[in-house]
Amino acid sequence: MPTNKKEGIIFGSIMCFLMVLGMSIYNLVLHQSFTFINLVTGFIPGFIVAFILDNLIVGVIAHWLVSKMSFIDKQNRIQLILSMSCLMVLGMVSFMSLFGIIIEGGIPNNLGSVYVQTWIMNLIAALPLQLLVVGPFSRTILARIQTK
Numbered sequence: 640m641p642t643n644k645k646e647g648i649i650f651g652s653i654m655c656f657l658m659v660l661g662m663s664i665y666n667l668v669l670h671q672s673f674t675f676i677n678l679v680t681g682f683i684p685g686f687i688v689a690f691i692l693d694n695l696i697v698g699v700i701a702h703w704l705v706s707k708m709s710f711i712d713k714q715n716r717i718q719l720i721l722s723m724s725c726l727m728v729l730g731m732v733s734f735m736s737l738f739g740i741i742i743e744g745g746i747p748n749n750l751g752s753v754y755v756q757t758w759i760m761n762l763i764a765a766l767p768l769q770l771l772v773v774g775p776f777s778r779t780i781l782a783r784i785q786t787k
Contacts, residue, residue: 640719641781650781655693657773658731658765659686665764666739681742688738689731697730720774728769732761 641647663682667673705711705722712718736757740747747753 640716640778642785646781646784649784650777651693651698652690653780654773654777655690656686657777658769659689661768661773662735662761662765665768666761669760670743684742685735685738689735692731692734693727697727697734701726701730720778721770724769724774725766728762728765732758732765736761 641650659682663678663685664673667677667681701723704726705719706713708722711722736754739761740750740753740757
């Protein structure tokens with residue numbers, strides 16, 4: 640886990656970059672519109688929005704919630720990581736699903752049903768991506784930075 644602001648920014652940037660990249664690829668493949676141009680043009684605004692949400696809203700709320708959850712042993716690193724990761728994924732999927740819908744084609748008439756379907760499809764990909772790939776990779780990079 641990051642121990643200071645600089646490490647937090649590095650860790651958050653790596654995490655955000657990889658999650659937006661992974662989810663962008665997933666959604667483009669899912670909608671059968673994957674091209675390098677589509678990836679780059681969607682990735683840039685997606686990363687900016689995700690980075691802002693991560694640092695100003697979702698991350699703040701997730702940290703606060705974890706600190707208030709009495710059933711989480713704050714000394715148990717695994718419990719802390721899993722709790723924080725799951726809350727971050729839930730928050731980011733909630734915001735970024737809406738962002739993706741709006742960017743893809745504006746606000747549809749049936750926003751509620753489109754949002755629920757998009758949210759579920761994104762959660763199915765984002766949770767394992769975070770828990771099995773991006774989270775462990777980002778923590779490994781952070782640990783290497785911390786040992787230097």
